[in-house]
Amino acid sequence: MATRVLDQHHAHAAAHGEKNGLWSWITTVDHKRIGILYGATAFFFFLLGGVEALLLRIQLGSAENTFLSPDTYNQLFTMHGTTMIFLAIMPLSAMFFNFMIPLLIGARDVAFPRLNAFSYWVFLLGGLFLNASFLFGAAPDQGWFGYANLTSKQYSPGLNVDFWMLGLQILGIASLAAALNFFVTIVNMRAPGMTLMRMPMFVWMSFITQVLLLLAFPVITVALILLMYDRFFGTNFFVPSGGGDPLLWQHLFWIFGHPEVYILILPAFGIVSEVLPVFSRKPLFGYAAMVFSGVFIAFLGFGVWSHHMFSTGMGPLADTFFALSTMLIAIPTGVKIFNWIGTMWGGSLQYQTPMLFAIGFIAMFIIGGLSGVMHSSPPADLQQTDTYFVVAHFHYVLFGGSIFGLTAGAYYWWPKMFGRMLNERLGKLHFWLMLIGFNLTFFPMHFVGLHGMPRRVYTYPEGLGFELMNQIETAGAFVLGVAFLVFLVNIFQSWRKPRNAPADPWNGATLEWAIPSPPPEFNFAEIPTVHGRDALWELKRQRGGPLPEPARVSGAGIHMPNPSYWPLVTAFGILGFFVFLMTLGQTGIWPVIASFGVLLLGVYKWAYEPAG
Amino acid sequence: MLLRTAARCSFPWPAALGLLALVLAGCSPDNYPQTTLLPRGDFAKIADDLLDTTVRWALLVFVLVEGVLLYAIFRFRGKPDDPEPHQTHGNTTVEVIWTVIPALILAAIAVPTVRAIFETNATPGKDALTIEVVGHQWWWEFRYPEYNLTTANEMHVPMGRMVSLRMGSNDVLHSFWVPQFAAKRDVFPNRETRMWFTAQAEGDYPGQCAEFCGIQHGRMSHRIKAQKPADFQAWVAHMQTLKTKPTPAPPTTPPPKPRPGQKAQEGPPARPESIAAATGAGEKLFLAKGCIACHALNAFDAPKGMVGPNLANVGARSYIAAGTLKNTDENLARWIRDPQGIKKGVLMPNLGVTEAEAQALVAYLRAHK
Numbered sequence: 006m007a008t009r010v011l012d013q014h015h016a017h018a019a020a021h022g023e024k025n026g027l028w029s030w031i032t033t034v035d036h037k038r039i040g041i042l043y044g045a046t047a048f049f050f051f052l053l054g055g056v057e058a059l060l061l062r063i064q065l066g067s068a069e070n071t072f073l074s075p076d077t078y079n080q081l082f083t084m085h086g087t088t089m090i091f092l093a094i095m096p097l098s099a100m101f102f103n104f105m106i107p108l109l110i111g112a113r114d115v116a117f118p119r120l121n122a123f124s125y126w127v128f129l130l131g132g133l134f135l136n137a138s139f140l141f142g143a144a145p146d147q148g149w150f151g152y153a154n155l156t157s158k159q160y161s162p163g164l165n166v167d168f169w170m171l172g173l174q175i176l177g178i179a180s181l182a183a184a185l186n187f188f189v190t191i192v193n194m195r196a197p198g199m200t201l202m203r204m205p206m207f208v209w210m211s212f213i214t215q216v217l218l219l220l221a222f223p224v225i226t227v228a229l230i231l232l233m234y235d236r237f238f239g240t241n242f243f244v245p246s247g248g249g250d251p252l253l254w255q256h257l258f259w260i261f262g263h264p265e266v267y268i269l270i271l272p273a274f275g276i277v278s279e280v281l282p283v284f285s286r287k288p289l290f291g292y293a294a295m296v297f298s299g300v301f302i303a304f305l306g307f308g309v310w311s312h313h314m315f316s317t318g319m320g321p322l323a324d325t326f327f328a329l330s331t332m333l334i335a336i337p338t339g340v341k342i343f344n345w346i347g348t349m350w351g352g353s354l355q356y357q358t359p360m361l362f363a364i365g366f367i368a369m370f371i372i373g374g375l376s377g378v379m380h381s382s383p384p385a386d387l388q389q390t391d392t393y394f395v396v397a398h399f400h401y402v403l404f405g406g407s408i409f410g411l412t413a414g415a416y417y418w419w420p421k422m423f424g425r426m427l428n429e430r431l432g433k434l435h436f437w438l439m440l441i442g443f444n445l446t447f448f449p450m451h452f453v454g455l456h457g458m459p460r461r462v463y464t465y466p467e468g469l470g471f472e473l474m475n476q477i478e479t480a481g482a483f484v485l486g487v488a489f490l491v492f493l494v495n496i497f498q499s500w501r502k503p504r505n506a507p508a509d510p511w512n513g514a515t516l517e518w519a520i521p522s523p524p525p526e527f528n529f530a531e532i533p534t535v536h537g538r539d540a541l542w543e544l545k546r547q548r549g550g551p552l553p554e555p556a557r558v559s560g561a562g563i564h565m566p567n568p569s570y571w572p573l574v575t576a577f578g579i580l581g582f583f584v585f586l587m588t589l590g591q592t593g594i595w596p597v598i599a600s601f602g603v604l605l606l607g608v609y610k611w612a613y614e615p616a617g
Numbered sequence: 618m619l620l621r622t623a624a625r626c627s628f629p630w631p632a633a634l635g636l637l638a639l640v641l642a643g644c645s646p647d648n649y650p651q652t653t654l655l656p657r658g659d660f661a662k663i664a665d666d667l668l669d670t671t672v673r674w675a676l677l678v679f680v681l682v683e684g685v686l687l688y689a690i691f692r693f694r695g696k697p698d699d700p701e702p703h704q705t706h707g708n709t710t711v712e713v714i715w716t717v718i719p720a721l722i723l724a725a726i727a728v729p730t731v732r733a734i735f736e737t738n739a740t741p742g743k744d745a746l747t748i749e750v751v752g753h754q755w756w757w758e759f760r761y762p763e764y765n766l767t768t769a770n771e772m773h774v775p776m777g778r779m780v781s782l783r784m785g786s787n788d789v790l791h792s793f794w795v796p797q798f799a800a801k802r803d804v805f806p807n808r809e810t811r812m813w814f815t816a817q818a819e820g821d822y823p824g825q826c827a828e829f830c831g832i833q834h835g836r837m838s839h840r841i842k843a844q845k846p847a848d849f850q851a852w853v854a855h856m857q858t859l860k861t862k863p864t865p866a867p868p869t870t871p872p873p874k875p876r877p878g879q880k881a882q883e884g885p886p887a888r889p890e891s892i893a894a895a896t897g898a899g900e901k902l903f904l905a906k907g908c909i910a911c912h913a914l915n916a917f918d919a920p921k922g923m924v925g926p927n928l929a930n931v932g933a934r935s936y937i938a939a940g941t942l943k944n945t946d947e948n949l950a951r952w953i954r955d956p957q958g959i960k961k962g963v964l965m966p967n968l969g970v971t972e973a974e975a976q977a978l979v980a981y982l983r984a985h986k
Contacts, residue, residue, distance in 0.1 A: 075832050075961055148829045154806065155789040155831055160754075245807035251790060252805065286695065291707040316792055316827075317803045318810040321738040325731050332723045332730075339719040340712070346686055347711070353695025353702045364690060371682055375675040382726060384733040385667040387800030388653040391792060391827040455668075457651025457796045459827045462835035466940065469823065470648040 032568035034118035035526055039125050040104030041422065046129055047096035053136070054088035055489065057081045059482055062446075066479035068467040078463035079146040080165070084136075086149030087169065090269065091176050092132045094403065097411045098272035099128075102187050102211050104422055108517035108524065109205045111196025111533045116189040118566040119611060120182055126576035128179035134580060135172035138165065145169030148461060150262070151232070153243030153254035158236050164587065167236065171583040174229050177222050178579060184218035187211060196516070198535035202296070205515045205538075206289055209296050210275030213303045217264045217271070220307070225261035228254060237589065252317060259310035267306045269403055271299060273410025274341060277363045280413050281345055283511050284360035285352030288539055291344040298337035298344075305334045315383040316390050324383040331381035338374055342367060357511070358432030362413035365440050369405025373398060376451065391461075394454030400447045412439070412492075420506035423499070424523040431495040438488035445481025449474040508555050514539040521555050527563040571611035578604025650823050651796050657818040657843075658798025663733050670729055674722050737800075741781040741813040748772065750784040752791030752804040752826070754964060755833040756926045756939040766856045767919035769926030771840045771934050774798075774816050775849035782812045787922060792828035795841055801827045816843035825940065832962035838940025859916040859929040859985070898974075899981020906968045908978075914985060924964055932986030938963070949982065950975040 033039060061081055064073040073081065103121065107114055115121050138144040143164040147156050156166045191212045195204070204212070231242040232254070241247025243254050282289045289295060311319060311327040319327075345367050354360065376398040380386040389395060412435075419427050453474040458465060465471050509518040516533055517524070518541055537543045545552060581600030585592055649655075656662040695702070750772075751758040759772045774780050784793055786804040794801035799814035826837035844852060903909055911925035919927055931937070934944050941960050942948040953975045956965040970978065 075835060079832060079834075146832070152790055152829065155829070160789050160831065245805070250807060252808070285693070285702075287702050287704050288706050290705065291712050294707070294712050316801050317805075318812075321735050324734045324738070328730055328734065329727055332727055335723055336716060336719050340716055342682065343715040344712075346682070346689055347708075349686075349689045349693060351702055351705065352693050353699045354690070354693045355695060355697060364686070368683060368686060371679065371686075375679055378723070378726065379668065379671045379675055382667050382671055382730040382733070384664045384730070384737045384800070385671065387737070387802070388661070388664045388668070388796065390801065391794075392653075455653050456649040457653060457823075459794070459825055461829040462825075464835055466838075469651050 029568065031573060032122075032570045034114075034122050034566050034569060034572075036103050036107050036115045036118065036121060037422070037524065037526075037528075039121050040100050040102075042125050043096050043103055043128070044100035044422075046125075046132065047093050047100060050088055050092035050132055050136075051094075051097065052489070054085050054093050055486065057085040057088065059486055061085060062479040062482040064463065065465070065475050067476070068465055068472050070464055073463065075463045076146060079148075079461075080139075080144035082461060083145045083148050083169070084139075087135065087145060087173075089403070090149060090265070091173065092135070094269045094407050094411070095180065096128055098211075098214070098269070098407075099124075099183060101207070101272060101276065101411075101414055101418070102183070102214075105418060105517065106187060106190060106208055106211055107194070108421070108520070108528055109208050109515050110191065110194060110199055111516050111529060111535065112190065112194040113528050113532070113563070114566060115186050116194055117186045119569050119572050119614075120186050122569065123572035123575055124179045124183035124186065126573045127175060127182070127579055130576055130580040131172055131175035131179060134175060134584065135168060138168035138172075141168075143168060145172075150258060151254075152258075153232070153251040154245060154249075156232060156236075156254075157244050159244075166232075167587045170229050170232050170236070171587055174226065174233075175579060175583055177226050177229070180218055181222050181226075184215040184222070188215040188219065191215070196529075196533050196535050199540075202293070203535055203538050203540075205275075206278035206292070206295055207272070207275035210271045210278070210299055213299050214268050214271045217268050217303050217306065221261045221264035221268065224257055228257035228261070231257075233586075237586070255314050255317065256310070259313045260307070262313065263310045264303070264306045266399075266402070267303055269407050270410075271303070273366065273407045273414075274299065276410045276414035276417070277345065277366050278348075279515065280359045280363040280417050281348045282539070283417075283513055284355045284357060284363070285349050286355070286512070287348065287352045288514075288542075289344070290347030290350070291340075292538065294340055295344055298340045301337040302334060305330060305337075309334065312381060312383075312386070315386045328381055328383050332378065335374065335378050335381075342371060342374070357416075358427070358429055358436060359413045359417035359511070361433065361436040362409050362416060365436060366406060366409035366413060369401055369409060369440075369443065373401030373405055376401065389454065391459055392454035393450040393458045393460060396460055397447050397450035397454060400443075400450070404443060404447065409439075417511070418517075419499075420510050421517055421522050421524070424504040424506045424521075425499045425502060426506050426510065427495050427499050431491055431498070435488050435491045435495065438484055438491060442481050442484030442486075442488050446478050446485060447481070449477050453478075509541075509552065512545075512551070514542045516540055519544075519552065519555065521557055525557065525560055527560045527565055530558050530560060530563070567614070567616065569611065569614055571607050571614060575604055575607030575611060578602075578607050651825070653796045653800075656797065657820070657822075658795075658814040658816050660737060660799040660812070660814040661795075661797060663736055664800050667729060667733050671726055674726060678719075678722065739813075741779050745779040745781040745813065746775065747781045747783060748774070750782050750793050750804065752784070752786040752788070752793065752830070753924075753926075754788050754831055755826070755837040755960075757793070757826075757837070757839045758787075758923075758927065760921070761853070764853050764857060765918050766853065766916050767913070767921070767927050768856070768916055768930060769928075770838075770936065770939050771842060773842045773844060773849060773852050775846045776816050776819055776843050777846065779813055779815045782814075784810045784812070789830050790828050791826045791830045791837070794824045794827040795822075796824055797822045798841065798843070803828055816841075819843050819845060821935065823940070833960055836939055836941045836960055838936070840935060840940075856916040856930065859914075860918065896977075896980045896984050898977040899979070902970075902974050902978050903981060906970060906974075906978075908968075911965070928982060928985055930986050932983045946979050946983070949979045953978050 030038060060073060061078065064070050064078055141164060145168055146165045147161055151169060155161060191208060234240040235242050235244060241249040243249045243251050245251060278289055278295060309327060309331045311323060312331045315324060380389045380395065380398065416427055416432055453471055456470060458471050506522040508521050520529060578600050581603060582597060585596035585600055589597065653661065654665065656665040747762055749760040749762060756770055758767065758769055760767045782793065784802060784804040786806045788806060790803055790805060792801045792803045795814060798816050799812050802810050802812040804810055820843055822841045824839050824841060826834060830837065911923060912928045913919045913923050914928055916927065916929035919929065936942065937944045937949055937952055938960055942952060952959055954970045955967055956963050957967050
C-alpha cells in the first residue's frame with residue numbers, strides 16, 4: 006500500500022512542496038494549503054461571530070439594558086447568524102473537505118485544483134465584503150433569514166441589506182464551485198479498490214453535503230437575484246404594493262434554508278463517525294445504515310421547508326404534510342445516534358480529546374434532536390416558534406452538534422495537518438469548559454422561550470421573569486469564550502514545539518495515517534490500492550502490528566499542478582462586479598463592466614495557462 | 618401539564634434534568650406573565666397538551682438514550698494496551714428494532730398532532746366576536762367591526778366568548794402572539810391570516826410581536842385584557858361614547874370648539890380650573906404640533922390606516938408606546954418630548970415640544986379615557 010515508496014532518497018528542503026513565503030500561499034493550488042487557508046479564515050470569522058455573540062449576551066444580561074442601541078443589536082444578531090453559518094461552520098467543514106477528502110480517498114489532489122483556489126478566494130473576499138459593512142456603519146440588520154418585505158427599499162433604504170444580499174451571492178459562488186469540485190473529486194478520484202461502500206463515513210457525509218449544496222444553493226441564488234432586482238431595478242417580486250408576495254421569499258429561502266441545516270451538520274456527522282471507531286478501537290457500527298440514513302436525511306431535507314413557516318397559516322393539509330415529513334427525519338437521525346452508541350458498545354474506549362468532543366457531540370445532539378421533534382408539531386410550534394426555545398434548539402444542533410463535531414475533527418486531524426500534537430490536558434480543559442459553558446448558555450433558553458421570551462428583541466422589560474435565566478446565559482457565554490481562549494493557547498503552545506507528530510498517533514483506520522504528518526505535497530508517493538473498509542486497520546492486521554514510520558521521499562517525477570494566481574484575479578473580478586453593482590448610483594456602469602472584464606480575463610488566462 | 622406542574626412546584630420532576638428545570642423555572646407562575654405553560658384559553662390549551670405529549674416522550678427518550686450513552690462511557694472504558702475488542706460491524710436485528718421503536722413513538726406524537734392541526738384550523742362559529750388586528754411598525758391596531766370601535770395596543774376581550782382574529786399588516790410582516798389564550802400567527806400586508814381563542818380567565822396579560830419587523834421589534838408589545846362579559850359590555854358602551862372627531866385642520870387655524878368637557882363628565886368628577894385650562898391648551902397643541910395627522914382621538918367610527926395608534930382611550934391604558942413605558946404623566950411627557958430618544962427609529966418625530974407644552978398635552982391626553 007502507501008508505505009511502498011517510489012524513491013528511497015530522503016527529501017530535501019528544496020523538494021516538491023516545501024516552497025514557502027507569501028507568494029507561494031497566494032498562488033497555491035495544493036488542497037492541503039487551501040484547506041489550511043479555509044480553516045484559518047473560518048476560525049477567525051468564528052471568533053468574530055463569537056465576539057458578536059458576547060456583545061449580544063452582555064446586552065441581554067439585564068432587563069432594559071442600554072449597552073447596545075437597538076440598531077447595533079439588530080446588526081450584531083444578523084451578522085452573528087450570517088457569520089456563523091456562512092463564514093464559520095460551512096468553511097470550517099470546507100477546511101476538512103479540502104484537507105481530508107483527497108487523503109481519505111487516496112488521491113493526490115482534488116479534481117480541479119485551481120477551481121479549489123478560486124473557491125477559497127471568493128469565500129475570503131465575500132466574507133471581507135460582508136464584514137466591511139461595519140466600517141460604513143451599515144452592517145446587515147434584517148436577520149440572517151432576510152424576510153421580505155422588510156428587505157424592500159421602502160423599509161430598508163440603507164446599504165445594510167445590499168451588503169447582505171450581495172455578500173451572500175458572492176459566498177454562494179464559492180460554495181457552488183467548491184461543491185462541484187468535491188462532487189467530481191469523490192466520484193472520480195478514489196484510489197483503486199475504494200468502492201462507494203468502502204468510502205470512509207466522512208467522505209460519504211461530505212459527498213451528500215455536496216449534493217445538498219448543488220441543489221440548495223441555486224434556490225437562494227435565484228431568491229437573492231429577485232431581491233436584487235427589487236432593490237436595484239424597481240421590480241416587485243416581494244413587494245405587496247406592486248402585486249408581489251413576501252411569502253414567496255419565505256418559501257424560496259427555506260427550500261434553501263432547511264437543506265442548509267444539513268449542509269451544516271452532515272460533515273460533523275462524518276467526523277464523529279471517523280473519530281468514534283478509532284477511539285473505540287472497533288469499526289463503525291452499521292456502516293450501510295449510516296450511509297442510507299444520511300442519504301435519507303438529505304432527501305427528506307428538501308421536503309420539510311415549510312416547518313419553518315407554520316405560523317404563516319398555511320392551512321391544515323400543508324401543516325399536516327410538513328409536520329409528518331419533519332417527524333420522519335427523526336427516524337434516520339435516531340438510527341445514526343444509536344449506531345454511534347453501538348460503535349462505542351463493547352469497545353475499548355480511549356478518552357483522548359477528540360473522543361471527548363465526539364461523545365459530547367452525541368450527548369448534546371440528542372437534546373437538539375428531541376427539541377426538534379417537539380416543534381415538528383405545528384400547534385405546539387405556534388407557541389415555540391420565534392422564541393428562545395427555538396434559539397436553544399438550533400444551538401444544540403449547530404453548536405452542540407456541528408461545533409462539537411468540528412472541534413473533535415480539529416483535535417483528531419491536527420497532527421496530520423500541522424505535524425504537531427496538541428496538548429491533551431489543555432484539550433480536556435477546553436472540552437469541559439465548552440461542555441459546561443454551552444449548557445449554561447443554551448439550556449435555560451428552552452425555559453425562557455417557553456415562558457414567553459421572543460427572539461431578536463434587543464431588550465426585555467422587567468417583570469416578565471426573564472432576568473435570572475438571561476444572567477445565567479450571559480455567564481455561560483463567557484465560559485464558552487474562555488474555552489476557546491484555552492484552545493487558542495493550546496494552538497500557540499503547539500506552534501512553539503517541534504514538528505514531530507508521528508504519522509499515525511491514534512492508531513487510525515483510514516489512509517491519511519499511512520503518510521507522514523504533515524503530508525508531502527503529493528500526499529501518496531504511490532497511489533494505494535484499497536481492499537476493504539478501514540483500509541489501514543486492514544493493512545495493520547495483515548502485517549500483524551503497527552506500520553513503520555513512513556519515510557519522507559522527494560516525490561521527484563510526480564506531476565503536480567502548477568501554482569496559479571488567475572483564480573485570485575477572477576475572484577477579484579467577481580468582488581468588483583458586486584461592489585460596483587452596489588454603488589451603481591454613485592460610480593456608474595463602467596466600473597461594473599471593467600470588473601466583468603477582469604473576471605473574463607481571469608477565466609481566459611486560467612483556461613489557457615500552460616500545464617507544464 | 619408536565620412543564621406546568623414544574624412551574625407550579627406541586628411535585629418534583631423525576632429526573633435530574635427536572636431538578637435543574639425546577640430551579641430555572643422558578644416556583645410561582647406569576648413570575649412569568651408571558652408564559653405559554655399556563656394556558657388560560659382553549660387554543661393555548663391545545664398547544665400545551667401537545668407539548669405535554671411530546672415532552673413526555675422526549676424526556677423518556679432523553680433519559681434512556683443518554684443513560685445508555687453514560688453506561689457505555691463508564692462500562693467500556695479501556696486502556697491503550699488492552700487487547701483489541703471484538704470487531705462487530707453491525708447487527709441487523711438490533712438495527713431494525715431501533716428503527717421501528719422511534720417510528721412508533723413518532724406515530725404516538727403524530728396522531729394527536731394531526732388532530733390538533735385540524736382543531737386549531739377550524740373556522741369559528743358565527744357568534745364569535747370578530748376583532749381585526751393590524752400590525753404597524755411598531756404597534757398594534759385592534760378594530761371591533763361589531764361595535765364599530767378602534768383601539769390600539771390593549772385588546773379587551775370578553776371571557777367565555779370565542780374571539781375570531783382577522784389579521785393583516787399595514788407595512789411589513791409581524792406576528793401576533795397571545796401566549797396565554799392562543800399562540801401566534803404571522804400577519805402580512807397582502808393576505809389575511811386568522812386565529813381564534815376563547816379566554817377562560819379574567820386578567821390583564823402581556824404579549825408581543827414575534828416576527829422581526831425592524832429596529833423596534835423589541836418594543837412592540839400589547840396587552841390582552843380579558844373581562845367578565847358584563848364588564849366587557851360596559852367597556853364597549855363606554856368606548857362607543859368616544860366619538861370626538863377633531864377636524865383635521867392645518868396647524869395655523871384655531872382649534873375647534875373645546876370638546877373635552879364632554880368627556881370630563883366621565884372622568885373624575887371635579888377637576889381644578891388650571892387642569893381644564895391646560896387641557897384646552899393641550900387640545901390646541903395637539904393640532905398645532907400636527908399630532909392629529911397621525912393619531913385619531915375617537916374610538917367609535919374611527920378612521921382606518923392611521924400612522925400612529927388611536928388615542929381615544931389613551932388615558933386609560935396601562936402602557937404607552939406599545940409597552941415601552943408605564944402610562945404615567947411623567948413618562949407620557951417624556952415620550953411626547955423625545956420619542957426618538959426613548960424608542961429610536963419610531964415613526965413619531967421629535968417635534969420640539971417644550972416641557973410646558975408637554976404638560977398641557979399630557980393633561981389633554983389624560984382626559985381621553
